[in-house]
Amino acid sequence: MKVSRITCTLIALILFLSAGTAFGQVPSLFLSESDYFKVYSEISADHADLTAAKMEAFLDLFNSQLRFDLNGLPAKMTVRIFKSKERFNTYIKTIIDEEKNNFVFLQYSDPAKSELVGYYSETAEYDTALIRHGFLQFLKTFVRNPPLWLQTGFAVYFEKSQFDAENQIAVFKENLSWLPTIKSLIDTAVSGGSTGTNSFLSVNDLLGPGAEVLRTKKDLFYAQTWGLVTFLIGSENKQNNRLLWDSISRLKPALSQRENEDIVKTKVFSWASRTALINDFVSFISSIKTFPDLLRDGVDLYTMGDLTGAESSFIKAVAMQGEHYLPYYYLGPIQYSKKDYSLAEYYYQSALILGANADLIYYALGVNAFADSRYNDAENYLNQAVSLNAAEYTDKTQKLLKRIEGLKLNQATP
Template sequence: MKGEVTMKRYAVLFMLVTGAMTLIDAQETAPTEALTEYSSEHYLVRTDTPEERAQSLASRMEAAFHLFNRYYRFDPEALPAPLTVRIFSSKADYDAYLRKKTGTTRESFIYLHYQNPAKRELVGYLLDDETELNRQLLHQGSIQFLRAFVNNPPLWLQEGMAVFFEACEYDPETSSMIYRENLTWLDPLRTLASQTGGLIPLSEFLHMDLEAASRNLELYYPQAWGFVSFLVYEWDKEYNRILWDTIRLLSPSATYEENLETLDARVFSWYDIDQMKDRLLSYLEGKKSFRVLLEEGIEAYRSGDLQKAEEAFTRASKLDPDHYAPYYYLGLIAYTRGTHSLAEYYYTTALERGAEEAATTYALGLNAFAADRMEEARTYLVKAQTLAPDKYGEKVQALLERMGSEGM
């Protein structure tokens, strides 16, 4: 998800991160609607949309399954039943179904967990926003995946991993999920950590259930993501192994309390909790979001520190490969250094990712002019002049005259 997450949006995001509900089997009622069913290797998709859509959803979820299992390493043969995904074509039908199941409705998707694995299902509805559809399927799909293998995982793992996967992107051409690091919560979490009281003490955080977390929702869910991110990316492998040991030691059939007791005895007893919290805070302080990297890069570029700017923009491009801004600025840096072929590559890449056409075309023209490719420069400059005559008209005219042309 792009853009800064403000504190005002916590309530909306909480509706997403708490989108899992455990129901008793007696509440299950037979569906009456006519649905298309499509079965894949691990999923059963039920939908009132055409079969091609059901097949597409199944392909997407299979890609998500393999993404999740790159981290969990569960044995797919141990899956007790196909993972059911029910997608409605309209919000109204989704609401009607949820009222029948839970007595309420919601804006976001939900995972319904029953004692009987065959009755469990992820439920949602078609969204016009493909990015949001993918995000919600990944979030609830992560919870569904984990709870298919572990009936009662710790809440910090369930919710932290669900947010961890949210930014990944589905590539329909290769039927695969491309991992993208999700830093949505980074800036809000750092802000919360700096306030009076700071983070929830880890000794308390690691034992919280949904009821306890709901009493401190503005902090618990960002902290769950931050803790998982810390366990995955912290340079000290002693902390990395907490995540892998946790996954390895969870019992599929144990109660919530029994799994927590196992982790206390066999994982967290080896660590100094206060020291772990300090390392977590240090990790969060050193972690930089796309927005921060972009701001640091621009500041460095304007001050003439091209090396620092290049490092910041390169890191930003890896966090969000689809955003044009890092590539545009990398083009400016390459142009300043006189590496014109590289500058052209970056400018062209920025255009492909949605950069402002007139400004980037003008930059391409200046770059070609500096590289003594006059015909190419003239083509770009005239186009920029046409796209934004008020901004580039006089500048282009002066350059054309320098090239021996009478201009436009």
């Protein structure tokens, strides 16, 4: 991916000419062009380059699922980032006469004039919004009026993904924010209490929602569209996967949103058995584990002595949420039991860095180092545990420290 940089100070005047003096003093505007994007940023030239690199990387991630022909892209996609929310909304109001919270995709009949507009903030929400709206820009550039379930489901599906700056790639991260809502709906339906706002949307309402559904059941729509896209991508049944690919391939750029939704309903989903589809969906969603689920399973299996099963659950938990200390802590004694003392130390040290109880970890490190015949390390770790919590660890460490003293003496004796 090529990125070229242009620093524009006069371009800003041209771009904002219609806004007159409402903007006051116009800041410098930095332009970075890549293979498929033109990024304008008020932040800095580096920020423009970084944003262009991000957009290219996420385009690759998006297209790994949608598989559009990038050679058919009518023009480079434009992204414009303002310094502040005030400047962002001043610009937006000159076009659509309303304010927005973060990003908005301004779509014109001429794709070359369309642009994704937002304002910068040093928050995780900024990156999430950039990904979510960046997907909408990507999709609508190829299909002007795609079905709403496809827009929403995929945008939520991708929005927790991350940019790997070192390798210049987008790394998919599973978004399970709506999983508890879906599982709650399933539990309610199974118990026979599914009514009103606690009930599943019908397939017809999901594939072609009316204004009433979006007004009264917006959260349900978000949850179920995420669930539907996640299921259609992840299902082991290739017939379910094909429903997604056929839905995408049936879309027509010239049709209205309602027409595209009707095509998907009548030409794709009408051939699927509703009963089999729903049963597969429920089974798939029920099998997805959240981070708390994996921790709970791991602790239960560890308590029952199934260390292999516990290790599997905790490793999955680390992969899902690597900044929490608890799975690392449990992986420590599991490796200790396997006599892999180096790996046990790695997990204990990781747990310590991530905020685990320091005195407990130092005690565990001391016991682990002792088993590994690293007596100096063991002595240091155990003494640190005592210094942090003498009431808890003085008696616990006394016998082991005496053994270490004797072993070190024997080692020193010729």
